[in-house]
Amino acid sequence: MVxxxxxxxxxxxxxxxxxILDDHCSYESLLEELNEKLSSKHYQQSEGPDVRVKVDIGYRYLQVHQQEELETMISEGRNLAVxxxxSRVLSKEESEKLRQESQTVTLMRIIRSGQVLKVSGDVLLIGDVNPGGTLMASGNIYVMGALRGIAHAGCDGNHKAVVSASLLAPSxxxxxxQIKHFDRDVDEERIMTSAYLDEQYRFHIGKVQQLVHSHPELSKNEAQLQR
Structure with a gap:
């Protein structure tokens, strides 16, 4: 018997x-079986604190009223709280946010004193960041020029972000x-240099070649190379 x-x-x-709710069956079949299982005495109202419930709906998209219907069915008359x-389904807003975070924005300009430029995702600046200028990105910052102002990578909380510059001499x-200040009278200008945080969230500064070992995930488009 099957x-x-x-x-x-x-x-x-x-x-x-x-x-765990199957995401291939009809919504009506889902409600029917859920109601049947919850009718068991095991899930009827009992004394004690509410049992916390997580509902995994997989790749099923639920409208607001369907989600409310399921939550009511699970919790009403029972000591269950959703x-x-x-869900593994992304909303348009979530999809757009992921797209922005994965993109690399290329700019050709000079960021002058008093200017603040913020980018979603990685930024490649072909130009300079002058003293008093600020470049911010939610991802990584790459400067093909002189970085003499302020660079803020991972500004939305990404501790794995890196800063690289042809000439690194920031303020x-x-x-x-995490923040690191530099003294122009003490700190030397560095050529082809990167900065990132180690496992203890301390700044590590060295040659860009070190990223091959510390951040291999940066080569995310390597599969597109023709061989």
Whole structure:
């Protein structure tokens, strides 16, 4: 006898319960089986604190009223509380944000004193950042020129971001929330240099070639090379 495929799987974890909902069956079939399983005495109202529930809906897209319907079915009359719906479907806003974060913006200009330029994703600046100028990016910063102002890579919290410059002589470097100040009278100008944070979030500054070992993920488009 062929065993009927389950559309709803309920698993216990140390944090509560996970409801795994099949993303191929019809929504009506999902509701029917979910209601059947929740009708068990095991899930009826009992004393004690609410059990936290995470609902994994896979690649299924739920409209707002469907999500509310599922949450009501799970929690109403039971000591179950839905903490979150976990979906692998991206909204247009999330997709656009990922696209921006993965892109490299190329600029040809000089950032002068008092100017602040912020970019989503990586930025390749063909030009200089003058003293008093600021270049910010949510990703990595690459300057094909002199970096003498302020560079803030990973400005949205990315500790893996890097700063590279043909000539590195900044007044200040920032990576995520970490800051390093430079003294023009003490710190020398460095050619073809990169800066990044180590595992203890300390600044490491050295030749750009070191990124081959410390940040191999930077070669993200290497597969597109013709061989």
């Amino acid at each position: 065993q009927k495929k389950q559309n709803v799987t309920i698993k216990g974890t140390k944090d509560g319960l996970i409801f 903490d979150q719906f976990e 200040q470097l920032r990576i995520s929330d």
